[in-house]
Amino acid sequence: MPKVGAEPHRRAAVLNATLMCISAHGIEGMTLDKVAEYACCSKGVVTYYFKSKDTLVIEAFRAFLAYYGLKIHSEIRSTLKAGEMLDLTLKHILPAHTDEPQGAINVSPLEGPDQMHIPHEDQARLFLHFFSKAALDPRLQEVVSSGYQQDIQGIVKIFDYGNLTGQMKVQDSPSAAYGLLAMVVGLSFFRVAQIPTLNQQDNRYICEDYIARLSNERT
Template sequence: MPKVGMEPIRRSQIINSTLECICKVGIEKMSLDMVAKEANCSKGVISYYFKSKDNLILEAFKAFLSYYGTKINSEVGKNMTPFQILKIVQKNALPEYYNIDKEFETKLNVSEIHGVGSMNIPPAKKAKLFVSFFSRAMVDAKLQAVLHEVYKGDCKGISSIINYGNKVGDFKETDINKSAYAIIALYIGISMLRVVGFKPEEIDDDVDVFWSVLNSMFGK
């Protein structure tokens, strides 16, 4: 039986270690023995908290997705403009370009036990996890259901930002839901292009492309 008060710490260590192992070998080859070694605990401790490999993958996926919302919410200020809020979403939601040889050296952390400032996923690992989990979601109904709920929440959040923009006069958008969906689609599309390292030579900055589309949508 684990010590009283250790559960949140142990769970976060195991989740982080699971994500590290997925970065190293992928979801299919990741094993509970491998996670136990990474987390410096017994396989029994992992089974006690997460029951099975499939459940551990599911909880790690939820933690990976929650990471983005936690980072975004921590940076949004009360008096920010709609565009300032969207820029915070863009900064945190889009994976960065990366140097694959260097980025894997840094450990990741998706737990806010020690504060949001300690949370970090190096760009190369973020790309690896993005592809690994989204590929798995294509054949895993439980992961797909989690993703549906997350995107539903994302669309609701973006819709609220657009609605706020309409109220303060920054936007004049009549179909809020359609615009929110289009913005989510932009995030996903650019994210996929970034994780495979594709950017046409004639485009200096794909973030400029992102904002030119948004500006045209909102008449800026």
Template sequence: MPKVGMGPRRRADVVNATLACISKYGIDGMTLDKVAEQAGCSKGVVTYYYKNKDELTTEAFKSFMAYYGAKIEAEISGGMTAGAMLEVALAHMLPPAGQDAGASIDVSQLDGIVEMRIPYEDQGRLFVQFFSRAAVDPKLRDVLSGSYVKDLAGIARIFEFGDRTGEMSASDAHSAAYGLMAMVVGLSFFRVANVAPASGADNRYIGEEYARRFMKPK
């Protein structure tokens, strides 16, 4: 049993280890034993907090999805323009290729949001694993749906702000946000499948170009 007071840290270690194992072995290949080894604890510690693999997978997916919103919200300030806010959002939803290469996964806020990270390659592998499983797992699908509804509302508020301040032309902010989120999902799948644009460049520029279409000429 974990020492008194170590609960939050142990939970964070287990969730981070679960994400690392899913990235490396896939959901089917992830086991509680592998998670315990990755986390540097006993299997008993893992099952003390999460009774089985399904519960642990769901918790890891929640943390994976919450990571993006936490990073974006932490970097958006009241003095920003709508365009700058969208740049922040895209920087986390579609990070530059190779970002944080070799770093370990950390989706916990215990050490501050600035220390949170999911390396670029891990993001792609986790994206495919979780999204493909969500298609057949109602619990994961509910996590996905709830997260996306929240994210869509946040992105829509940025478009609404840009339209209100005259920086953007986005009278239908929800549709604009929906299109951007859909593009991010598609581009993420293409990244994992190594399907590059004809130019051979990092496909994140396509998302940036979509956002720029709503900007009014200065």
């Protein structure tokens, strides 16, 4: 049993190790023994927090999806314009490509959202592994549905704020938010499949153009 007081950090370490393991080996290749190795702990510590592989996969997926909302909420400020809030949202849910070294996976908020991080390559691999599995697993589908509904609600609030302040003109905020998130998911799959855009730009420009059109309708 982990030492008293260390439990939240040890649990977080197991979740981070699970995501690293899934990124490297896929869900089918992830085992509790491998997770213990990545977390530098015993298998007993892993099973102390997560009784089975299935439970661990579900909780890791939930932490993976929650990561994006936590990062966005930590940076949103009331002083930002609606368009800036959407740019910030897009920065996290469809980050720009970079070849810079990006460190290790950390989806734990224990040390503050600024310390949370998932390298871009790991984001792409985790996205593919989790969503491929979710296509046939109702439990993971429930995690996706819950996470994305929260994301849609957050984007709706930004669109409504843009309408209220006259910075945007969005006739149907829920539909616009649904469309933007669906666009992000589709473009994420295109990235994983390495499908290039016709103009060779980072495909996030498609979402940026979508947001710009909504912002410019009042001009």
